[in-house]
Amino acid sequence: MTNAVSTATRPGRPAISGALRRLPEYLTIWVPLLLSAAHLVSFSLWTIWISFTPSTLVPVSGWVGLRNYTAVLATRNWKIAFDNLLLFGSAFVLLSVVTGLVLAILLDQRIRGENVLRSIFLYPLAVSFVVTGTVWSWLLNPGVGIQKLVHDLGWTSFKFDWLIDRDMAIWTIVIAAIWQSSGFAMALFLAGLRSVDADLVKAAQIDGAGPFRMYRRVILPTLWPITVTVVVIQLQFAISTFDLVRALTNGGPGIATQLPALVVYDLMFQRSLLGRGAAAAVLMLLILLAVLLPYAAWRYIQQRRATHA
Amino acid sequence: MTALSIRALSKRYANLEVLKGINLDIESGEFTVLVGPSGCGKSTLLNIVAGLDRASSGTVEIGGRVVNDVPPKDRDIAMVFQSYALYPSMTVRQNITFGMECRHVPKAEQDAAVANVAKLLQIEPLLGRKPSQLSGGQRQRVAMGRALVRDPLLFLFDEPLSNLDAKLRVEMRMEIKRLHQRIGATIVYVTHDQIEAMTMATRIAVMHHGQVQQFADPDTVYRYPANLFVARFMGSPPMNTMPARLEADNGGPVVVIGAGRPDEVRLRLRGYDVAASFVGREVVLGIRPECIAEGSRVFSGDAPIVVSAPVEMVEPTGAETMVLLRLGGEAAMARITPDIRPTLGASADFALDTRRICLFDPETERLIA
Numbered sequence: 001m002t003n004a005v006s007t008a009t010r011p012g013r014p015a016i017s018g019a020l021r022r023l024p025e026y027l028t029i030w031v032p033l034l035l036s037a038a039h040l041v042s043f044s045l046w047t048i049w050i051s052f053t054p055s056t057l058v059p060v061s062g063w064v065g066l067r068n069y070t071a072v073l074a075t076r077n078w079k080i081a082f083d084n085l086l087l088f089g090s091a092f093v094l095l096s097v098v099t100g101l102v103l104a105i106l107l108d109q110r111i112r113g114e115n116v117l118r119s120i121f122l123y124p125l126a127v128s129f130v131v132t133g134t135v136w137s138w139l140l141n142p143g144v145g146i147q148k149l150v151h152d153l154g155w156t157s158f159k160f161d162w163l164i165d166r167d168m169a170i171w172t173i174v175i176a177a178i179w180q181s182s183g184f185a186m187a188l189f190l191a192g193l194r195s196v197d198a199d200l201v202k203a204a205q206i207d208g209a210g211p212f213r214m215y216r217r218v219i220l221p222t223l224w225p226i227t228v229t230v231v232v233i234q235l236q237f238a239i240s241t242f243d244l245v246r247a248l249t250n251g252g253p254g255i256a257t258q259l260p261a262l263v264v265y266d267l268m269f270q271r272s273l274l275g276r277g278a279a280a281a282v283l284m285l286l287i288l289l290a291v292l293l294p295y296a297a298w299r300y301i302q303q304r305r306a307t308h309a
Numbered sequence: 310m311t312a313l314s315i316r317a318l319s320k321r322y323a324n325l326e327v328l329k330g331i332n333l334d335i336e337s338g339e340f341t342v343l344v345g346p347s348g349c350g351k352s353t354l355l356n357i358v359a360g361l362d363r364a365s366s367g368t369v370e371i372g373g374r375v376v377n378d379v380p381p382k383d384r385d386i387a388m389v390f391q392s393y394a395l396y397p398s399m400t401v402r403q404n405i406t407f408g409m410e411c412r413h414v415p416k417a418e419q420d421a422a423v424a425n426v427a428k429l430l431q432i433e434p435l436l437g438r439k440p441s442q443l444s445g446g447q448r449q450r451v452a453m454g455r456a457l458v459r460d461p462l463l464f465l466f467d468e469p470l471s472n473l474d475a476k477l478r479v480e481m482r483m484e485i486k487r488l489h490q491r492i493g494a495t496i497v498y499v500t501h502d503q504i505e506a507m508t509m510a511t512r513i514a515v516m517h518h519g520q521v522q523q524f525a526d527p528d529t530v531y532r533y534p535a536n537l538f539v540a541r542f543m544g545s546p547p548m549n550t551m552p553a554r555l556e557a558d559n560g561g562p563v564v565v566i567g568a569g570r571p572d573e574v575r576l577r578l579r580g581y582d583v584a585a586s587f588v589g590r591e592v593v594l595g596i597r598p599e600c601i602a603e604g605s606r607v608f609s610g611d612a613p614i615v616v617s618a619p620v621e622m623v624e625p626t627g628a629e630t631m632v633l634l635r636l637g638g639e640a641a642m643a644r645i646t647p648d649i650r651p652t653l654g655a656s657a658d659f660a661l662d663t664r665r666i667c668l669f670d671p672e673t674e675r676l677i678a
Contacts, residue, residue: 199394202361203455207408208382217407221398 044285051278059274068279077266078280081258084170085287088259089238091171093231096178100185100230101223105215107186108193118190121183129180133247136176137163140248166256169249173241173257176248181237185230192226193219225302232295239288260284311373312337312463312495313358318367320353320519327353329519331367335512340489340496344506345516346542351499352467354516358497359465360384372462382411384463387456391468393448395440395455402436405455426458429488446477453488466498470505482508503543507531515539532665537674540595540667546631548667549601551639553594555587555668562678564594564668567637574616574637576663583668583678592677595667598631601643604658614661620651634659 054064072078103121107114124132139145140163150158162168196219204218242261249257251266260280268277313335320328328350335341343351356362358369360381368375376384387408395404402423409419427433430450440448449469456464469485470478486509489496500506506513507527514524515538523535534540540548554568562583566574602608604615621640622633625647632643632651643659651657668678 197392197394199390199392200396202356202359202381203388203390203394204396204407205361206359206381206386206388207455208411209407210411213411217399218396221396 047278047281050274051282053275055274055278057272057274064275068275069283072263072267072276072280072283077255077258078260078263078283080255081260081263084257084259085239088170088173088177088241089235091174092177092238093234095174096182096185096234097227097230099178099182101189103182103186104189104193107190118187121186123183124180125184127180129241129243130247132176132180133244136172136179137248140172140175163249164253166253169253169257173245173248176244177238177241180244181234185234188226188230189223192223196222228295228298232291235291236288239284239291260287310337311335312339312371313497314368314370314373315354315358316368316370318354318357318369319365320350320357320362321365327519328357328364331519331521333514333521333524335495335497337495338493340486340498340509340511341514342498342500342506342510342512343514343516344500344503344542345522347501349516350519351501351516355465355467355497355499358463359386359388385461386463386465387459387461388465388467389452389456389469391471393440393452393469393472395448395451397440399439400436401432401438401440401443401451401454404440404451405436405458408455408459422458426454429457430454445473446481449473449481453485457488457492462495464494464496466496468500469498470500470502485509504545507543513543515542517542533676534595534667535676537593537595537669540669540676544597546598546642548595548597549639549641550593550595550669551636551641552671553592553637553668555583555590555592557588562588564592564666565637566594566639570638572618572635572637574618576614576661576666578663578666578678580664581666581668581678587668587670587677591671593669593671593674595669596641596661597665598642598644600662600665601634601636601641601645602660602662603645603649604660606646606660608660608662608664614663615658616661617656617658619656620653623650623653625650632657 050059051068052063052065053060054062054067107118107121111117140160142148142159142161142164145160147158147160150160162172200218200222201214204214209218240261241259242265245251245257245259245262246265251258251262261284264277264280264284266277267273267280311334313333315331315333318328318331319326331354333341343354345351353362357364358371360376360379364377368377370376371384371386395401396407399407405423405426406419409422414422423436424433427436430453432447432450432454435443435447435451440451443451452469466485470481473481482505485498488494489509498505498509506515507530510527512524512526513530515522515530515535517538523530523539525533525535530539530543534543534548537550540550551566554565556563556565558577562578562581564576564578566576600608607613616636618634618636620632620634624631624633628647630645630647630650632645634641634643634657645651645659667676669675670677
């Protein structure tokens with residue numbers, strides 16, 4: 001109120017009072033945005049620079065070319081991490097999209113208690129990855145978890161020891177990651193299903209489409225843009241996965257569930273090879289860009305098409 | 310044959326009664342338009358006929374069969390939606406054949422049916438396109454094609470022209486009417502646009518507050534509106550309605566506007582048969598704008614009736630001039646020839662066509678003569 005009065009009594013300086021009125025806007029939007037952008041860009045550039053130096057325990061200047069990269073790429077650790085990433089990334093993305101979609105379709109049947117169920121499915125997202133990893137490490141631990149429970153129920157030949165199985169351990173991470181984030185996929189898909197034109201469903205009903213054909217031919221094709229978004233978000237989560245694995249298997253047994261982020265951590269902070277760690281980090285960034293750049297291009301084309309139509 | 314028969318149909322949502330005992334009988338081959346302001350229940354009624362919504366009570370019969378519990382796909386109907394509701398991921402051809410695909414119609418039969426409909430609607434060049442690549446009018450045509458290909462007992466149109474611009478709307482209006490005349494289909498058409506109702510319908514059902522106010526052919530609805538709501542809803546600009554007093558003079562009824570005022574207007578009604586109980590009472594007089602014209606106009610009939618009235622506003626539209634005037638102190642719109650522009654504020658002569666005056670009971674709002 002006093003503000004309005006003072007501006008009204010000083011008609012000669014509207015520009016300054018205008019800027020003053022917008023000050024909170026600048027402070028809350030631009031300052032944090034610039035700060036975080038500056039951090040992101042400067043530390044990324046710094047990491048890239050380090051990756052070309054012979055730094056070990058502390059950053060040092062110097063130029064070693066691609067030596068850090070060739071060294072990292074040659075290690076068995078990185079190869080396993082990369083293979084694991086391919087397997088984990090594709091399995092996790094595919095299964096979480098399918099699980100999320102199935103949950104969303106089931107919830108879309110206007111069932112009773114939808115709100116409660118939706119919260120339950122979405123809730124894991126609110127839990128930290130460390131917690132998820134720890135809880136699942138108990139559940140999957142043959143000595144205390146699911147296997148023990150089934151044994152105690154009397155089925156003593158039951159075996160569920162993926163957590164300590166070199167070949168299957170990576171799937172325990174897939175399971176935990178799906179549990180954590182398929183609710184998120186479900187929420188996006190449900191929003192998409194709810195925004196399908198009601199007339200479209202009515203038209204298909206009159207045309208005589210049963211539920212299966214209705215979803216396959218009419219409703220799901222309209223969900224393409226949401227599916228792409230979900231896949232990209234899940235992929236970038238998969239690529240940067242660290243805390244979940246750290247808490248669940250810590251890369252083990254042995255290095256069976258190694259992932260790139262763990263390799264970076266291992267090189268930088270446990271072996272004190274800053275240069276190589278930075279090189280591994282830059283490699284991760286490149287993998288991420290391989291996902292995000294096509295997505296950005298796709299978005300650009302979509303928008304162009306939308307404005308032309 | 311009765312194509313659609315609606316009996317005592319009601320629809321309630323919690324404590325809101327949307328439809329109150331609707332009764333309608335629609336003959337085969339008729340083009341019935343359900344018209345009314347938004348919220349009158351016309352779309353709900355159409356959805357119930359289609360089976361997309363359930364009635365709270367009453368029955369719906371299509372082709373002599375009660376269909377209350379029959380799913381939409383088995384009601385032998387086809388529907389055209391306001392949003393067109395074309396399947397966005399399918400081509401025009403797939404959109405048209407989707408219903409047949411669901412009913413497992415053989416491929417050869419599907420192709421023949423598509424070719425037939427595409428020719429009828431002249432959409433052959435569009436068959437390979439997606440809906441997003443079509444203009445509004447083309448989408449409308451495809452939506453009709455999808456309905457036509459089924460060759461149903463009953464076509465349902467839910468405000469199909471509302472999303473088109475004014476020019477295209479007039480074109481499509483004529484096209485739908487021509488289509489109806491050509492294939493003789495039974496159509497139930499919902500709209501809020503009374504001009505669409507007047508131009509296309511063989512019978513109009515005017516709806517308001519969940520009830521059918523009048524169900525008759527367009528001429529009857531226009532000439533003898535059943536009540537004040539219909540009188541004011543149909544026609545653009547709507548019928549002028551004003552309080553008046555009914556008197557008997559030398560045996561014939563006379564209606565007086567602004568009785569007792571120096572400028573009172575006394576109109577003798579010829580050929581009207583008004584119940585004696587209304588003589589000496591207040592009534593509501595309705596007169597359409599086209600029944601008030603410039604003083605030199607001769608409406609066919611014996612003695613022309615010319616009154617002098619003050620002019621309050623003049624709106625030239627090109628095809629005619631609309632004039633707001635005062636008859637016995639009551640506002641009324643007149644529709645006069647375009648080249649006459651009466652002076653604002655001054656009085657001018659106006660000819661009245663008293664043969665087409667309507668009288669309404671002010672309490673029940675029903676037509677009395």
